[in-house]
Amino acid sequence: MPATPAIPGYFLQFASDNTAGVCPEALAAFNAANAGFVSSYGEDATTREVCDHIRELFATDCDIYFSFNGTAANSLALAAMCQSYQGVICAESAHVETDECGAPEFFSNGAKLLLAPQREGKLDAAGVEHLITRRRDLHYPRPKVVTLTQTTEMGTLYSADEINTITRLAKQHGLRTHMDGARFANAVAALDVAPADITWRAGIDVLCFGGTKMGLPIGEAIVFFDRALGEEFSWRCKQAGQLASKMRFLSAPWLAMLENQTWLRHAGHANQMAQRLARHLEKLPSLEFMPTQANGVFVNLPAEAMVRLRAKGWSFHTFIGGVARFMCSWASTEAAVDHLAADIAASL
Ligand SMILES: *Cc1c(COP(=O)(O)O)cnc(C)c1O
Numbered sequence: 001m002p003a004t005p006a007i008p009g010y011f012l013q014f015a016s017d018n019t020a021g022v023c024p025e026a027l028a029a030f031n032a033a034n035a036g037f038v039s040s041y042g043e044d045a046t047t048r049e050v051c052d053h054i055r056e057l058f059a060t061d062c063d064i065y066f067s068f069n070g071t072a073a074n075s076l077a078l079a080a081m082c083q084s085y086q087g088v089i090c091a092e093s094a095h096v097e098t099d100e101c102g103a104p105e106f107f108s109n110g111a112k113l114l115l116a117p118q119r120e121g122k123l124d125a126a127g128v129e130h131l132i133t134r135r136r137d138l139h140y141p142r143p144k145v146v147t148l149t150q151t152t153e154m155g156t157l158y159s160a161d162e163i164n165t166i167t168r169l170a171k172q173h174g175l176r177t178h179m180d181g182a183r184f185a186n187a188v189a190a191l192d193v194a195p196a197d198i199t200w201r202a203g204i205d206v207l208c209f210g211g212t213k214m215g216l217p218i219g220e221a222i223v224f225f226d227r228a229l230g231e232e233f234s235w236r237c238k239q240a241g242q243l244a245s246k247m248r249f250l251s252a253p254w255l256a257m258l259e260n261q262t263w264l265r266h267a268g269h270a271n272q273m274a275q276r277l278a279r280h281l282e283k284l285p286s287l288e289f290m291p292t293q294a295n296g297v298f299v300n301l302p303a304e305a306m307v308r309l310r311a312k313g314w315s316f317h318t319f320i321g322g323v324a325r326f327m328c329s330w331a332s333t334e335a336a337v338d339h340l341a342a343d344i345a346a347s348l
Contacts, residue, residue: 020329023215029256073208084109086144091118121154151183155296167203182210185267200225266330270295273328280341305347
């Protein structure tokens, strides 16, 4: 669908936060990393420095690895956390279940995803406990990991207490805990907490810390708070084709993001743009929302309104159940948000 000529295409883009480009700080670092010859496969000073920076950020001695994308990060992390005959409990709406083409099962050689009901994208203790306890016989995969997504696929947030409740339950039953943090930056910015408080201090063993959606060109960090789980992870990454030989180009942009809180400034901006859109839409009659807690707005637009919006060139996703999803990024502008809100109002 051609965009209105007066409006550049990027202006109309709310399909995902990964439709944005690379933020200026990360791009400058990427270019700066191009100077001269540097040791490969992560044996370089920049990669060591960014790992130290991440340890400082989380105030703990964790192990850090990098992958090209989030599917690999999640799948390889989960594979490192369970055996092929075990199970991984996730929300039925989780990215690992709905958007990774079976990669967690593939890389774990068959561990089964066990789907728990979700409310507003979140697991609750009752649903998790039911999955852990309903079968103990050997004909059913043994639950070994609980994975939760922060920010969730529905744009909502777990509080530190909510995470704690689930991880405590998991640990009581001998399960490990994983967090899909593709939008971890948005969560930290929105909750205004120390990163440690919603990860290892809240019982998370392994975090997939998303870089792409917060403004990097490419790359996610896999952070092992339980370092024993990361043993031999380098080999797993290499076998899966996820070890970058020119690692400096993955790591240097991370360093730029983590310096001077740049990651939180960009994530905070994305969150504010979503809030701005939500404030506009709340004024319209009869629209139902998910709570807008981070950088996504989920609203139940009528089907005809969506058709009209798309005819004007606006790009956004429709979720199961017909909910329209508008994602904001570091690059979203107030002008674009205001224009979108006006066009949504006109479409109703
Ligand atoms: C985007 C995203 C990922 C990573 O997806 P890739 O396309 O593999 O990088 C993982 N989890 C969630 C919740 C996401 O939104």
